[in-house]
Amino acid sequence: MKDLNVIDMLRLKAKYLDIEPRCPLVIMNTDDAKEIGANNADRVIVTFHRKSKIVIVETTDMLVAKGDVGLNRRAMKYGIKTGDMLHIDPTHKPSSVEYIKKKLKGIELTKKECECIIDDINDNKINDIELGAYVSSIYMHDFTDRELIYITRRMIDTGTTFRWKGNNVVDKHSIGGVPGNRVTPIIVAIAASCGLAMPKTSSRAITSPAGTADTLEVWCKVDLPVDKIRDMIDAVGGCFVWGGNMDIAPTDDKIIRGEYPLSVDPEGQLLASVMAKKAAMGAKAVVIDIPFGFESKVETLTKARSLAKRFKMLGKSLGMKIDCAVTRGEQPIGRGIGPVLECIDILSVLEGKGPKDLREKSLELSGILLKLTKKGDMKTAEDVLDSGMALKKFRDIVRMQEGNPDMNLKDLLGKNIRTIKANRSGKVTRIYNRRISRIARIAGAPKDIGSGIYMHVKIDDFVNKGDRLFDVYADKKFKLDHAIKICMEDFPVDVEDRDDILVEEI
């Protein structure tokens, strides 16, 4: 809290209200708000114990009485307790709103303006409508290189940053959109086995059937304190952490809140968010996995290449070595989609078995990290995997995170299963990532950890009528029924005879 010039227009009694609209809020009686000329979604200065903070207002006629002021949990974090007397004053709109409008007009922002926007988003001074305008502005007028560097640097600075001894700290990021693409734990195990340090933070699913954190949570704790992460890097060279509580480039989560309803992920903001997190974690070498193709986030090879170029430019300006792997993303990687089903795939690869595509992709990306750090190449990665070293490393990490690597995963699978079979013979020509994800989510993933999809086929496989295409798993029967209904409406696998010109006669 900063000391502000406060004129003490209203004095109200604090009252705790657990309502969680993702940012600190004061909830005022409409009459009290009018008294200081504040409308809904305006900001006020809240002063308590000679410290002041700018907070967004929500108004109510009855939930909060005149003379009281409701604070939600996030606002209460500032040390205010029920019954405390707060001073409430009106305040101006933050200047970042003007800069957002400038960007909307397509005018390049200065360093100071970029920093002000990031600061105000981070300090929760920007309301949802303004956040929607910010996201729209980047969606329409992508960052220039200069803006990109300013925004990324500021995103790093607004959170916790890690420093490590030595230059062997590596990281990895996959541009999302490909179901089942759970290469991360395998790469961490290989990299750590080769003497690299990989303090890996991952996210939970927002729209996908599982994030890496959701999947690894089947085995072990992923919400670790910072000290524990340092201990793990010292002891085993790697960890699997959920990044959500770690204050790493915290503005990112707040911006994602604005991107999510619009289903947009403007390229400039994606670059800034990814690289800010990697830089904040202290990574010196990073491999970026850019899957491209139908229904993955990047649709064409041209776009993948241009994105890779921008990653390398930004990495260079931050003093990091970046290599991008443009990969095929037109179908799921591995067989399982959903937390437990993905765990089964991961363990199978670590045990030297398939699925082949998951194994290959993990080895390729590990190889890039080893080359960047001059510790070897893909062959080194393969040796480490096939010797069982990576499996041992993985088990060590899971145990250090209070997990049990020997748990029986099959017992955790959803008990309601439906197998979907081919209704004609032919070649699998297309698998729809988004439909697969949607069905797995409706079946319960990621919340119901045993729910999801097990794929029996890949693109170009030949199937006979009645062959299994995929299984749907669900912990709860009614969710399975709903998932199957959606599956039949938007069938996720195309089987056709490619030699026929006539695809279908309707």
Add this chain to the structure above:
Amino acid sequence: MKDLNVIDMLRLKAKYLDIEPRCPLVIMNTDDAKEIGANNADRVIVTFHRKSKIVIVETTDMLVAKGDVGLNRRAMKYGIKTGDMLHIDPTHKPSSVEYIKKKLKGIELTKKECECIIDDINDNKINDIELGAYVSSIYMHDFTDRELIYITRRMIDTGTTFRWKGNNVVDKHSIGGVPGNRVTPIIVAIAASCGLAMPKTSSRAITSPAGTADTLEVWCKVDLPVDKIRDMIDAVGGCFVWGGNMDIAPTDDKIIRGEYPLSVDPEGQLLASVMAKKAAMGAKAVVIDIPFGFESKVETLTKARSLAKRFKMLGKSLGMKIDCAVTRGEQPIGRGIGPVLECIDILSVLEGKGPKDLREKSLELSGILLKLTKKGDMKTAEDVLDSGMALKKFRDIVRMQEGNPDMNLKDLLGKNIRTIKANRSGKVTRIYNRRISRIARIAGAPKDIGSGIYMHVKIDDFVNKGDRLFDVYADKKFKLDHAIKICMEDFPVDVEDRDDILVEEI
């Protein structure tokens, strides 16, 4: 409520929560929301008594227990009572979000797409972030003529529309931004005296020191039921109504909610909103007052002319006669700013006295309405005003709205007064509308009805050092002090000797 295809994923008990975030909301326990894969700001289908409605979700950990669902007052309007069991199902994003993104890209929308956006905003299916994106899209890529017509027509259709006998129904709109510009009640009194019907709806202030509704509320009731409006038009030919509860182009208020935090008022949306309201009220002839100049909403004469042209185009497509009056807007109109102070000006003009600019402007705009309807001209308006007919009409209208036209306005003025004097001799070269408004608001207007500013000077007046420039009135002493402080920081009147090349030596 429409019947939807519902699969009944969750059944929760309703609980009333008075929280008023301006649209219907269901507040779910975070765990219950996860159960159906819903995140904050997502939409769910709420089903009750076989009727379904799509509503936006807010999540909480404690305010609402698992198994309960909180509904705010607006959601409770759909007839749901505390204790009712509701079925909650996940649903898709509305398709209007895709159309908003299309407009963000600068692509012209089809009729269907325009209609879908207006419908979804009106049905509260659009969350704040999406609304911010909608406003941003219009701010950046103004409506084409076609879009403008589609949007306006749909805005009319989503609310109540009035039909009247005869073609003498007139209306008036001022593009805002000029403090004290309270011509409306005078024009209504004149028009009604000349046999025109003028069912005038007005708004309350959002960012100004008084809306017409705030000012007239000093005298009489302005929140009238629809039947009463019809009675008044039959009996006296005019009324002064607050439009906020009348369901006239109701989407407008929802869009304003998205414009307000960004302080933008995209021209296309302004045109659509104004004309939709006029058309819904059944007006056949409308005068649009377009003030232009420094610190008014339209800054240049060129922009004022182009806006006028678009108003006429849109009016024609709706079968209405439109005339636009481009007026000077670089300083306040009248002397008083704030509800009671404006009332004093209005009454003075109706009694045949000044302020001169308020009188002239009211007569000019009335004259245009009389010409459009072939009932006379400005001379007619002047006769009606000077004969006392307009004053009598005004008193009749106030009485029919349960008010007292004889109340002593001076008694209602704020008792804390400070006179601001010129600290040098010279000519008044500039009056800052925005600073005047801000000072009047901080002094308490419009909530404290006796607060505001009384202007002693106009631009080009010559003043001696020590002459009065303006008075600040406040009902509350601490608000006066704050207003004076802000006044001294951003002084709202420039006095200088225009003959000097050197303005100031610093």
